[in-house]
Amino acid sequence: MSGSEQNQHPLSIYYSVWILLFVVSGFSYAVDYFQLQGTLRWTLILVFMFVKAYFITAIFMHMTWERKALQLAILLPPVFVVIFIGLMAIESDYTFLTRVEFFTESDFVPVYHNSGAEH
Amino acid sequence: MSDAPMTEAVEAGDTFAGAVADYSADKQAFHVPWGKAMMWIFLLSDTFIFSTFLIGYMTVRMSVQDPWPLTSEVFALSMGGEPIPLLLIAIMTFILITSSGTMAMAVNMGYRKEKEKTFWLMVATAVLGASFVGMQMFEWTKLIVDEGVRPWYNPMGAAQFGSAFFMITGFHGLHVTGGVIYLLVVAFRVKNGFYERRGNNYEIVEIAGLYWHFVDLVWVFIFAFFYLW
Numbered sequence: 001m002s003g004s005e006q007n008q009h010p011l012s013i014y015y016s017v018w019i020l021l022f023v024v025s026g027f028s029y030a031v032d033y034f035q036l037q038g039t040l041r042w043t044l045i046l047v048f049m050f051v052k053a054y055f056i057t058a059i060f061m062h063m064t065w066e067r068k069a070l071q072l073a074i075l076l077p078p079v080f081v082v083i084f085i086g087l088m089a090i091e092s093d094y095t096f097l098t099r100v101e102f103f104t105e106s107d108f109v110p111v112y113h114n115s116g117a118e119h
Numbered sequence: 120m121s122d123a124p125m126t127e128a129v130e131a132g133d134t135f136a137g138a139v140a141d142y143s144a145d146k147q148a149f150h151v152p153w154g155k156a157m158m159w160i161f162l163l164s165d166t167f168i169f170s171t172f173l174i175g176y177m178t179v180r181m182s183v184q185d186p187w188p189l190t191s192e193v194f195a196l197s198m199g200g201e202p203i204p205l206l207l208i209a210i211m212t213f214i215l216i217t218s219s220g221t222m223a224m225a226v227n228m229g230y231r232k233e234k235e236k237t238f239w240l241m242v243a244t245a246v247l248g249a250s251f252v253g254m255q256m257f258e259w260t261k262l263i264v265d266e267g268v269r270p271w272y273n274p275m276g277a278a279q280f281g282s283a284f285f286m287i288t289g290f291h292g293l294h295v296t297g298g299v300i301y302l303l304v305v306a307f308r309v310k311n312g313f314y315e316r317r318g319n320n321y322e323i324v325e326i327a328g329l330y331w332h333f334v335d336l337v338w339v340f341i342f343a344f345f346y347l348w
Contacts (some may be wrong), residue, residue: 010226021261024207025216029209032191032347042348053336060332062325067132069141070149074159081170088174092181093294099184 024048038118158326162333165294169337172287173344179279188275190346193266194258208346211254212338217336218247222302222328229324234309237324241306244331246298255292259285287341294334302327 028048031041058064063071131137132150141148149156180187189242196206225240262268264283266275273281305327 014220014223014227021216025212028347032205045343045347049339052339056219056332056336060219061329066135067141067150068138068150070159072138074163077163078166086175088178089181092178095182
């Protein structure tokens, strides 16, 4: 079945993941150190983040060697967080535009509702 | 033998057929030690807690009109008169990764029944964790005393920066502190033979390890979204 007997992995795999996490964290830090901006920055941040998250979960937390039933029960539910992120992103855009519309004390006029009806 | 296909499917634990058999077997679904299954379910709930924190942070950051402070400069450390961006956070990140490494070794040594090594590796993990919390206290002090950031106020721009920062890093720091205590308790029980008397079972080291790696995992996300973004 599973459990203790299959947890006798050679130490080398832990050393490799350890070094890899160090290197990838170094890359993450380099993104900030060299002040990369824009889409490149965000892409690199996310890529390095997911690489680190994958190796921590898969190797350090032994998820690769767990039974499928446990893998599905633990790894599937967090996927739905993506929907939550999407919903809240829409909501924050709306909040931001509302603030721009009603709380900005300047003559800045947002143009997002230009339907052409005025002209 | 009508049970044969079912038994076969349960045996094949790494396939979808095995997963279906596990869920539908009308008995224990997770063929792992109960402590491990419970820890994983706890960590899943913790995942949602940190997700909501980070989503809350995203929501306020996307909707504020005041400028968001540049974390790169706020968390810079001066080395020889020259400010190095985000240095403190980088050191904290490397400390936490190192502690994850020592913890992984401790779990491995536990299964090899090497009591002494397991104990010392867990103590090393706890010491690294404690130094992480110490650096976090330094970071908080710097931000509260020198910069004047409060959960409701931030002289550098958006007030929500303070709320998000104290809530997210505070909750994570609390997890690290709890983890240090948990690790020390388990480490000393390994040393004094508590688990030997209970049938020489070092599964608990792996379970404590799961919690510790999770704390590291959460930091990966906080580092990416709060400090680097």
